[in-house]
Amino acid sequence: MxxxxxxxxxxxxxxxxPYAFNQNINKTDSASVFYxxxxxxxxxxxxxxxxDTILDDFxxxxxxxxxxxFYASLGNIGLASRNLVYDNNKIFGFDFGIHSRDPxxxxxxxxxxxxxxxxxxxxxxxxxxxxxxxxxxxxxxHSQQIKRGLTIGINGNIINSFGNYKNQKAKNSNVALIxxxxxxxxxxxxxxxxxHNSLENIENGGIKYDSVFEKNIETDRKLITVNLDKAxxxxxxxxxxxxxxxxxxxxxxxxxxxxRNHLTSKIIHSFKYNNQSLKYTxxxxxxxxxxxxxxxxxxxxxxxxIISYDNKITFLNSFQRQKIINLSLSxxxxxxxxxxxxxSDAENYKTKYFIQYIPSSxxxxxxxxxxxxxxxxxxxxxxxxxxxxxxIKNEIIQYLNKKQKNKFILKLNYTKQDVxxxxxxxxxNHYQWANNFNKISTLSGNISFKNKIIETGIEYYxxxxxxxxxxxxxxxxxxxxxSVIKAYLYNNxxxxxxxxxxxxxYQNISENDILRLPEILANISLLYNHDFFKGHLxxxxxxxxxxxxxxxxxxYSPALSSFYLQDxxxxxxxxxxxxxxxxxxxxxxxFIKYQHxxxxxxxxxxxxxxxYPLQDRIIKYGISWRFNN
Numbered sequence: 001m002x003x004x005x006x007x008x009x010x011x012x013x014x015x016x017x018p019y020a021f022n023q024n025i026n027k028t029d030s031a032s033v034f035y036x037x038x039x040x041x042x043x044x045x046x047x048x049x050x051x052d053t054i055l056d057d058f059x060x061x062x063x064x065x066x067x068x069x070f071y072a073s074l075g076n077i078g079l080a081s082r083n084l085v086y087d088n089n090k091i092f093g094f095d096f097g098i099h100s101r102d103p104x105x106x107x108x109x110x111x112x113x114x115x116x117x118x119x120x121x122x123x124x125x126x127x128x129x130x131x132x133x134x135x136x137x138x139x140x141x142h143s144q145q146i147k148r149g150l151t152i153g154i155n156g157n158i159i160n161s162f163g164n165y166k167n168q169k170a171k172n173s174n175v176a177l178i179x180x181x182x183x184x185x186x187x188x189x190x191x192x193x194x195x196h197n198s199l200e201n202i203e204n205g206g207i208k209y210d211s212v213f214e215k216n217i218e219t220d221r222k223l224i225t226v227n228l229d230k231a232x233x234x235x236x237x238x239x240x241x242x243x244x245x246x247x248x249x250x251x252x253x254x255x256x257x258x259x260r261n262h263l264t265s266k267i268i269h270s271f272k273y274n275n276q277s278l279k280y281t282x283x284x285x286x287x288x289x290x291x292x293x294x295x296x297x298x299x300x301x302x303x304x305x306i307i308s309y310d311n312k313i314t315f316l317n318s319f320q321r322q323k324i325i326n327l328s329l330s331x332x333x334x335x336x337x338x339x340x341x342x343x344s345d346a347e348n349y350k351t352k353y354f355i356q357y358i359p360s361s362x363x364x365x366x367x368x369x370x371x372x373x374x375x376x377x378x379x380x381x382x383x384x385x386x387x388x389x390x391x392i393k394n395e396i397i398q399y400l401n402k403k404q405k406n407k408f409i410l411k412l413n414y415t416k417q418d419v420x421x422x423x424x425x426x427x428x429n430h431y432q433w434a435n436n437f438n439k440i441s442t443l444s445g446n447i448s449f450k451n452k453i454i455e456t457g458i459e460y461y462x463x464x465x466x467x468x469x470x471x472x473x474x475x476x477x478x479x480x481x482x483s484v485i486k487a488y489l490y491n492n493x494x495x496x497x498x499x500x501x502x503x504x505x506y507q508n509i510s511e512n513d514i515l516r517l518p519e520i521l522a523n524i525s526l527l528y529n530h531d532f533f534k535g536h537l538x539x540x541x542x543x544x545x546x547x548x549x550x551x552x553x554x555x556y557s558p559a560l561s562s563f564y565l566q567d568x569x570x571x572x573x574x575x576x577x578x579x580x581x582x583x584x585x586x587x588x589x590x591f592i593k594y595q596h597x598x599x600x601x602x603x604x605x606x607x608x609x610x611x612y613p614l615q616d617r618i619i620k621y622g623i624s625w626r627f628n629n
Contacts, residue, residue, distance in 0.1 A: 033120050033628060035112040041191055041243055042268050042314060042330070048115060053626060055540040055582040056492070056501065056527070059591040061126050061137060061622055063103040068490050068503045070521045071103070072553060072563075072608040075615060076163035077135065078104055078170025079201050080233070082554060082563045082609070084517055085505055086484050088442050088461060090417065092379055092391050093356055094338055096306055097420025098278060100561050101235055106155070106174045106195045108241050108272065113180045113191050114153060118628060119144035126622030128595070132222060135161035135620070143178070153178040164221040164616055167204035167229060174198075192242035203231040203280075203558035205289055206611025210569070213613050214604045221616065230283035231300075233561055236276070243270035261321050268314040279303040279343075280428075280559050290430040290559065291473060295344060302428040302559065303343035311335045326366040334358040336383075342427055356383035371399035389417045389439070409457070411446040419467045422562075423475040430559045437477045438465045454491040460484070468514060469564035473557050483510040499542075501525035516565065520549040540582040548608070549573045555610045569610040576606060576614065587626035594619055 033051040040047045057067050064071040070084040080100035114120060124139040136159075143153030159172040173196075180191040205227030207213055218224050248265040282300040285293060312334040319327045336356040343349040360379040366372070374396050381389040392414045400406040418424075419437045426433055441464040448457025461484040470476040485508045493500045505521040527542035553571040554563035580593040596606075599617040606614045 032117060034115045037112065038108050038191060038243060053587065055538060055584055055589065058582050058589055059580040059593050070505065074556060074609055074612045076168050076170055077161050078159040078172045080556060080561055084521060086486060086507060086517055088444055092389065093336055093358060093381060093386055094354055095420045097422030098561050101199055104172055104199060105197050105237065106176050111176055111178060111193055113178060114143040114151060116143060116145060121627040122624060124622065124624045126620060128618050128620030133162055133164055149183060150181045165204060165207065165224060166222050166226050167202045169202040171200040187247045190242060190244040195239045197235065197237040199235040201233045203233055204228050205558055210611060216604050227289050228282065228558065231558055232281050233558060234279045239272060239274040241272040243268065261319065264318040266316040268316060270312045272310040274308045277303060277305040278561065285429065292430055294432055295429045300429040301345050305341040307339040309337045323368050325368065328364040330362045332360045354384040356381055356386060371402065373397040385421065386418045391415045406451040409448045409450065413444045416441045423467045428559065431473065433474060435475055437467060440465045440467065453493065456489045459486040466514060469562055471565045471567055473560065473564045478511065478514045482514055497529045499527035499529065501527065516552055516554060518548040518551050522547040536585065538584040542580055544578040546576040553609060556612065566610060571607050571610065572605045574602065574606050589624045592621040
């Protein structure tokens with residue numbers, strides 16, 4: 001049965017590939033505002049991205065609903081979530097292991113550095129519901145060049161959402177101060193940021209009696225009994241980061257580069273300080289909800305604080321022989337120092353210290369005549385906790401033409417790493433364990449095709465010593481091999497004024513008693529675009545259709561801020577439909593969305609996490625103002 005389903009998926013993806021070469025690609029509505037990420041800063045030539053202001057997906061303002069994303073949520077934005085698409089993008093080096101709130105954090109990988117000639121500001125505001133169920137989002141981005149080569153900026157985000165149910169409030173705030181500077185001759189460059197994240201989540205433990213919701217006995221969701229009344233999770237994060245480079249080579253003119261081989265040498269240094277705390281409190285802990293109480297039956301105060309210092313130095317050499325080959329080699333050495341403190345109350349804590357060294361190398365080879373790019377990366381770690389961890393990544397990208405818009409990608413990766421620290425050692429008021437798990441070994445392969453309107457591929461993972469939280473909310477390790485097969489399709493087809501935006505994922509897992517994810521995930525968007533008043537008003541009318549197949553979804557533990565296996569409740573397959581209108585007048589965009597318009601048509605069984613119903617029918621609207629003088 002699995003082979004038959006997979007064959008149909010593969011046939012479907014292959015059959016649509018010819019269309020990818022013949023479709024008209026949407027023209028990007030952009031201005032003279034460009035940005036890049038810190039990962040691009042280390043390359044020989046910084047890759048600039050054009051800032052888009054198209055209407056597609058403008059109504060998807062929540063981090064969990066972005067194109068190609070599938071998450072299980074607790075029924076309100078800003079709360080803990082779980083990725084429903086398997087991936088192996090693990091942290092190399094020390095990893096505490098709790099990541100349920102990562103989508104709502106600013107970090108070095110998602111901060112944008114702008115390159116522009118005039119000041120740029122973008123203000124976004126959205127709102128839904130009213131009174132005790134109100135949801136509000138506010139974002140602001142400002143960046144400007146204060147003198148030649150020096151650009152500063154600020155990025156702010158606020159979420160204030162009460163949720164449909166009692167004790168479901170999310171109050172999140174993020175701010176980033178950003179700077180980047182380049183000398184006139186580009187021999188020296190530096191980027192840096194300060195990031196502050198504050199996530200305050202009230203925890204209700206889910207509704208106590210699912211039947212009250214499923215039979216729609218109580219339509220005022222605030223009156224439905226929940227499991228926790230005075231529990232809260234809070235994450236605070238402060239970090240400082242800078243990365244700088246110095247280029248040794250003299251500037252060469254274009255004529256010189258055409259007649260000679262070109263060698264570029266750089267030294268790159270980065271530093272990051274990170275201070276993060278995870279705190280869980282409950283003023284009325286009870287044995288009826290928690291499995292045990294180890295320290296205090298009147299008040300729960302569990303806190304983990306992690307302070308880290310990270311230095312990395314890179315020597316980069318890039319050799320280019322015109323129209324023949326481009327070879328890039330980087331040698332890296334990273335030093336990590338960490339302090340991990342576990343609090344039993346506000347004053348008493350124990351601290352552990354870790355020192356790690358990570359030597360690594362990156363090799364990139366591009367052949368101009370065949371349009372072939374080969375990337376290889378090797379990482380090794382020695383030091384505390386993650387000693388002898390290794391990561392090997394190999395990638396071949398075959399472009400189909402000189403413009404590099406269509407490409408096939410082949411990846412083969414191997415990692416062997418210690419389990420995240422959380423699964424080995426944890427000591428709190430309700431959970432305590434001490435394990436000595438084996439390292440996790442993962443061999444993975446991926447073949448895919450990608451251009452501006454389509455991305456499709458197949459991935460395979462073979463995992464040994466997989467770790468998870470079992471149905472009694474304790475860590476366990478599966479010492480045999482577990483395999484995952486994933487096929488996916490993301491596309492944007494346009495036929496005259498109609499767009500089809502599709503994200504479809506198929507997953508097959510060899511051991512469903514160990515790892516549970518939906519077999520099929522889909523988001524289908526149907527859009528109709530039309531311009532009024534000679535193009536001064538652009539409109540987009542559409543529907544978003546979200547679907548997941550039935551499965552025993554992981555339950556959520558507030559005290560662990562993590563998800564664990566459960567066998568009591570199967571989450572039925574469900575179609576969740578939104579209707580929306582998007583508008584654009586010059587640099588102002590506006591949306592109005594009627595979310596979950598099909599509420600009740602297929603019954604009251606719309607969960608993605610047991611005991612946490614998704615949002616009911618609601619009208620939301622939002623506006624974005626862009627100023628670029």
